Amino acid sequence: MAQLKENKTEDKLTRQxxxxxxxxRSREDHPTANEIFQAAREHLPTISHATVYNSLRFLxxxxxxxxxxxxxxxxxxxxxxxxxxxxxxNECGKLVDFDLPQAADLIQAAARKSKFQAASxxxxxxxxxxxxxxx
Amino acid sequence: MAQLKENKTEDKLTRQxxxxxxxxRSREDHPTANEIFQAAREHLPTISHATVYNSLRFLxxxxxxxxxxxxxxxxxxxxxxxxxxxxxxNECGKLVDFDLPQAADLIQAAARKSKFQAASxxxxxxxxxxxxxxx
DNA sequence: CAAATATTTAGAATTAGTCTAAATCTATAA
DNA sequence: TTATAGATTTAGACTAATTCTAAATATTTG
Numbered sequence: 001m002a003q004l005k006e007n008k009t010e011d012k013l014t015r016q017x018x019x020x021x022x023x024x025r026s027r028e029d030h031p032t033a034n035e036i037f038q039a040a041r042e043h044l045p046t047i048s049h050a051t052v053y054n055s056l057r058f059l060x061x062x063x064x065x066x067x068x069x070x071x072x073x074x075x076x077x078x079x080x081x082x083x084x085x086x087x088x089x090n091e092c093g094k095l096v097d098f099d100l101p102q103a104a105d106l107i108q109a110a111a112r113k114s115k116f117q118a119a120s121x122x123x124x125x126x127x128x129x130x131x132x133x134x135x
Numbered sequence: 136m137a138q139l140k141e142n143k144t145e146d147k148l149t150r151q152x153x154x155x156x157x158x159x160r161s162r163e164d165h166p167t168a169n170e171i172f173q174a175a176r177e178h179l180p181t182i183s184h185a186t187v188y189n190s191l192r193f194l195x196x197x198x199x200x201x202x203x204x205x206x207x208x209x210x211x212x213x214x215x216x217x218x219x220x221x222x223x224x225n226e227c228g229k230l231v232d233f234d235l236p237q238a239a240d241l242i243q244a245a246a247r248k249s250k251f252q253a254a255s256x257x258x259x260x261x262x263x264x265x266x267x268x269x270x
Numbered sequence: 271c272a273a274a275t276a277t278t279t280a281g282a283a284t285t286a287g288t289c290t291a292a293a294t295c296t297a298t299a300a
Numbered sequence: 301t302t303a304t305a306g307a308t309t310t311a312g313a314c315t316a317a318t319t320c321t322a323a324a325t326a327t328t329t330g
Contacts, residue, residue, distance in 0.1 A: 012327090014277070033317075048279045053318065070204055074317060087249035098248040106237055106258060113233040114222035116262040123241060123258050127251040147296090149308070168286075183310045188287065209286055276327075283320070294309070300302085 011062070019044045020055040024065050030076035030095050068095065070124070085122060089129035096129065146197070154179045155190040159200050165211035165230050203230065205259070220257060224264035231264065 013021070023039045024031065031039070037052045056077060059065045066078040070088060076095060085103055087096045103123035111118035148156070158174045159166065166174070172187045191212060194200045201213040205223060211230060220238055222231045238258035246253035 012276085014326095016278070046279075048281095050280080050319080050321095051278055054277080085245065085248075087245070087251045089251065090254060096249055096251070098245070100241060100245055100248055102241055102244060103238070103258065106235060107260070109237060110220065110222070110233070110235055110258060110260040111262065113220075113235055114231055114260055114262075115265050116222045116224065116231070116260055117268055118260055119225060119262040121258060121260050123238065123245060123256060125242070125245040125249055125251055125253055125256050127246065127249075127254040130250050133252055147307085149295095151309070181310075183312095185288080185311080186309055189308080272330090274327100274329085276325100278325070279323085281321090284318080286317085287315085289314070290312090292310085294307100296305100296307080298304090298306105300304100 014055075016040075016044060016047050016051050017055040017058055019047065020052055021059055021064060024059075024077050025079045027079070030068060030078050032074035032076055034074065036077065070095070083120060083122070085124065087125040087127065087129070089132055090126055091128055091132035094129045094131070149190075151175075151179060151182050151186050152190040152193055154182065155187055156194055156199060159194075159212050160214050162214070165203060165213050167209035167211055169209065171212065205230070218255065218257070220259065222260040222262065222264070224267055225261055226263055226267040229264045229266070 019040045020036055022043075023036050033052055033056060036056070037047070037049060040047050040052060056065070056067070056075075060067050063081060066081045068076045068078055068086065070086075078097065080097055082099075083104055084097050084099045087098060088094070089096075100123055103121060107118050107121045110116075110121055154175045155171055157178075158171050168187055168191060171191070172182070172184060175182050175187060191200070191202070195202050198216055201216045203211045203213055203221065205211075205221075213232065215232055217234075218239055219232050219234045222233060223229070224231075235258055238256060242253050242256045245251075245256055
């Protein structure tokens with residue numbers, strides 16, 4: 001699963017990869033691969049499905065985008081790569097970023113309890129978003 | 136999404152549902168729907184794919200099992216239904232339960248930051264599990 | 271330029287999960 | 301007990317997300 005990068009061209013930001021990155025950077029929300037594919041096609045009409053997935057893997061491994069996987073279907077992609085937490089609406093599925101530094105502080109305690117060597121921690125709140133609460 | 140149970144037979148633990156529940160209860164780990172299907176067939180050879188999914192939904196809504204959805208493929212099912220946290224190994228994908236009560240305590244702060252009405256919080260640690268650390 | 275390597279493409283394949291319609295089961299009321 | 305209505309199960313079709321494959325294209329380097 002872990003791979004070293006040794007080739008010269010392996011770290012290139014090609015036209016397709018850049019188009020994918022620009023789509024993600026231009027959006028406040030967390031688009032799915034398919035939404036990114038649709039948007040990228042407006043600039044690069046021949047870009048393929050597989051290339052979007054390949055580009056997303058490349059950008060994720062390069063640390064340029066953040067992948068969010070909560071079941072509920074497709075992975076979503078986030079331009080925010082700093083550590084942060086997520087809230088998910090149980091009604092409409094909306095996904096919102098926020099940062100709770102106290103969650104980050106629990107990393108040592110979590111490592112101790114789980115016996116894992118910690119890489120990152122991340123808190124998920126489930127509840128009702130402001131819009132759904134109104135409705 | 137929320138549904139009230141009003142019919143007489145709707146809350147019955149049928150033979151198929153019970154077989155699925157027993158599979159989950161008999162395991163320390165977190166099987167996928169497909170693993171549960173394979174195991175349930177040993178006791179109930181005619182049970183179908185769809186019935187396993189229907190049973191899992193039923194058991195989840197009844198609070199008898201806990202569904203865990205981290206991308207990486209299929210939902211996993213957990214006999215532990217009390218609030219708890221998860222650690223996921225970045226190497227081998229192993230999923231381990233633990234409880235960090237301090238994470239539960241952050242629910243109010245998380246609700247305040249996200250503006251959501253909170254239902255639950257849950258912390259996810261990513262890192263390297265003890266087995267992979269050895270290897 | 272030519273060879274080697276990397277990337278992209280289109281479409282097939284895979285996997286998880288849902289849907290459908292027919293068959294079966296269960297509870298109940300005449 | 302029998303008829304029937306409602307619930308459940310079944311097999312298989314279907315959908316959606318993602319990965320794989322093999323051929324075509326592009327890029328780098330000697």
